[in-house]
């Protein structure tokens with residue numbers, strides 16, 4: 775079973791997350807930031823990765839630690855659930871339209887984390903969430919899960935649509951990349967024989 779649970783407690787946040795890579799898109803998300811919950815729920819629903827995420831963060835300071843640490847924990851859980859990565863498709867890509875906005879996400883579960891981010895927001899906040907934190911969220915998840923992650927918003931004017939398209943594109947691309955390709959059998963999809971970076 776490709777399931778993993780991470781518990782992560784620091785002076786700033788207390789987090790429990792469980793993922794099932796072979797799930798059905800069932801989620802239970804509570805970060806204390808309503809808009810972030812909405813985005814992680816989109817990720818689960820469209821990747822078909824089950825996500826149970828509970829965060830108690832220092833929101834009296836600001837949203838930074840809650841946002842960053844929840845992405846790290848989610849990334850660690852994905853990394854752990856992938857195990858030795860035998861048989862995975864490894865690559866994923868998606869164009870995700872959200873009304874007038876179009877997001878493009880291309881990724882490689884390579885073990886070499888990097889985020890290339892080409893998206894901008896014209897509003898400082900969505901709901902109560904600071905829009906500058908979205909890039910940081912993807913940076914953190916990429917780092918923790920070992921994903922080469924390229925994200926672009928090709929166009930779009932409504933900030934809610936832009937970020938929702940990005941999360942849905944990430945979800946669709948992850949669904950492809952973590953899928954087991956039956957033609958690969960037990961092979962690790964790298965000529966190096968490992969996907970550790």
Ligand SMILES: [Mn+2]
Nearest residue numbers: 812934935938
């Ligand atoms: Mn929405």
